[in-house]
Every structure is written in structure tokens, then in C-alpha cells.
Ligand code: SF4
């Protein structure tokens with residue numbers, strides 16, 4: 001792995017050169033939030049963006065797409081939405097989110113609808129600074145050693161650029177003169193200082209190592225029903241989570257000769273229909289049962305299988321859930337604390 005230096009005023013010329021190779025996508029401002037979007041005008045790129053509303057998974061598996069066309073004679077795969085892309089500005093936690101999806105979409109049957117866009121999307125990571133909702137230091141996903149082609153650390157005077165793959169190296173070779181191989185002692189000291197200051201900037205900390213046991217011990221704890229009473233079953237927490245990957249398929253048929261379509265769309269385990277089977281039986285009819293499934297998967301089951309939680313500490317559920325059901329408030333409840341969250345206050349009012 002090589003680390004190069006890029007002066008700040010060389011970033012746009014670099015992006016100009018690489019955007020001739022593939023569609024360039026990056027975080028841009030969307031109101032007071034951020035979203036990944038295709039960019040031609042690089043001044044739109046939000047270099048200091050916090051989390052995007054939807055993570056990079058939307059580039060790999062769109063929320064809604066056609067898998068194949070079918071007729072009575074057979075079917076024809078449709079990957080027309082897949083194109084060569086360069087995704088710039090992906091934060092370390094979101095790269096870990098993609099590494100989690102890589103495991104899930106290859107564990108039994110490799111999923112071509114995920115793997116093909118994944119292969120054709122180059123990942124250019126960018127360092128970030130935590131806000132009060134980030135807790136990726138607790139999940140050890142604030143740093144990343146794999147899963148990117150290039151990674152840019154944004155220091156005050158320059159970028160340090162990690163080359164993570166031969167494809168990343170090829171991008172550098174398009175304009176090698178923009179980069180400097182000679183890092184000075186001052187650059188190294190600046191980087192070490194930046195890293196220490198960034199580590200100290202995290203305001204939220206969660207002890208993930210205790211959570212699998214606490215999930216087991218709290219399996220019948222009353223707070224699950226309190227969560228269920230407040231939850232709106234809107235599905236937002238799963239839509240914004242970089243590691244949530246459930247989907248459903250439905251067939252669209254047309255009159256006449258027009259081929260039918262097999263549509264794949266994001267699904268959510270918090271929605272009532274998720275656990276419904278033929279005949280109308282629903283194995284998780286109650287909202288608390290569905291929430292318990294979600295947290296069991298994030299904090300316990302994935303840990304037993306892969307040795308780490310399937311939460312990357314991005315803070316999206318913290319800023320998205322309208323009733324403050326999120327990893328932070330649930331972890332506090334598991335620890336026996338009284339979280340100052342909407343759902344907890346609702347439960348207190350109900351018992352008055
Ligand atoms: S559970 Fe919440 S904080 Fe963790 S990765 Fe998902 S959205 Fe981010």
C-alpha cells in the first residue's frame with residue numbers, strides 16, 4: 001500500500017481526469033442534509049459532509065429495479081441500470097457497510113444483481129469528522145484498511161491519498177504529476193495529530209462487546225413492548241442503514257405481447273407484511289417482535305457469525321427514527337439505563 005500527497009488545488013484537476021473514465025458520484029448538499037448524486041460541477045461536492053441520507057448501498061442495489069423480462073418462452077436478464085461509476089467521498093463507516101454487504105450477498109448464492117454494480121463501482125474514500133451522532137469509533141469502523149480503491153485523508157493543507165487497489169493506482173497514473181511521493185516528517189506529524197484529534201472528537205460511545213450477552217439476558221425485558229408501542233412501523237431505520245439488505249420481488253404482467261417484469265425492491269423487517277406467509281399467518285405480527293428481530297440481527301446474530309456487529313456506527317438510525325428508537329437508545333435500555341428518548345417518555349406517561 002502506497003501513500004501519496006495531493007495538494008488541495010489539485011483535487012479538481014484529478015476529478016476532471018478520472019471523470020472521463022466513468023460516471024462520477026459524490027455527496028452533495030440536499031437542504032441541510034447530504035445525498036450521493038452524479039456530479040459534473042465539482043464545486044457541488046460537499047467535502048465536509050456528515051452522513052448522506054441513504055448510504056452507498058443505493059448505488060449497488062437501487063431501491064427498485066427490474067431484474068429480468070419474461071415471456072412464456074423464457075426470460076432475459078436486465079442489468080441496464082448498471083454502469084461504470086466512481087464513487088468519491090465515501091466515509092470509512094460506509095466502506096465497512098459495503099464490506100458487510102459483500103459478505104451477505106456472497107455467503108450462500110453470489111447475487112449478480114449486487115456483485116455486478118459492485119465490481120463496476122470504484123470506491124474513493126474520504127475522511128470525515130464526527131458529529132454528535134457518530135459512534136463508528138465504538139464499532140472500530142472509523143478507520144478502514146480494505147474495501148477502497150483510493151482513500152483521501154483531508155488534512156488542513158493537503159490530502160494524503162492511500163492507494164488500496166491496482167484500479168486505484170491506474171487512476172493515479174492518469175495524472176501522476178499531480179501527486180507527490182515524498183511525504184515529509186511534518187506531513188506525518190500532521191497526520192498523527194489529526195488522527196488523535198479526530199479520535200477525541202467522538203461524543204457518543206457504545207460498549208458493543210457487552211451487547212450480545214445483554215440481548216440474550218433482556219430477551220423478555222418489558223422495554224421491548226414499550227418500543228413496539230412507540231414504533232410507527234415506517235421502515236425508515238432499515239432503509240437508511242448501510243448494512244440492511246432485505247428485499248422482495250414482484251412480477252408485473254402486461255396485456256398483449258409486452259414481456260413481463262420481475263421487479264426487486266427494498267423491504268424492511270419492521271413492516272407488518274414482512275413476516276406474513278401464505279394463508280395470512282404472520283409470525284411477527286406485533287411491532288415489538290419485529291424490532292427485536294432487527295436488534296437481534298444487528299447486535300447479536302451477526303456477531304455470532306462474523307465476530308462483529310452489523311452496525312457500522314454511522315448514526316443514520318439516530319437522526320432518522322421519528323420516535324428515537326435507535327442503536328444508542330436501545331443499547332442504553334439493554335444496559336438497564338433510562339434513555340431520555342421519545343419512546344421511553346411515552347411509556348412513562350402511559351403508566352402515570
Ligand atoms: S444500525 Fe443505525 S448506526 Fe448502525 S449502521 Fe445501521 S443505521 Fe448506522
Ligand code: SF4
Nearest residue numbers: 231232234235237321
Ligand atoms: S424504529 Fe423508528 S424508523 Fe424504525 S420503523 Fe419504527 S418508527 Fe420507523
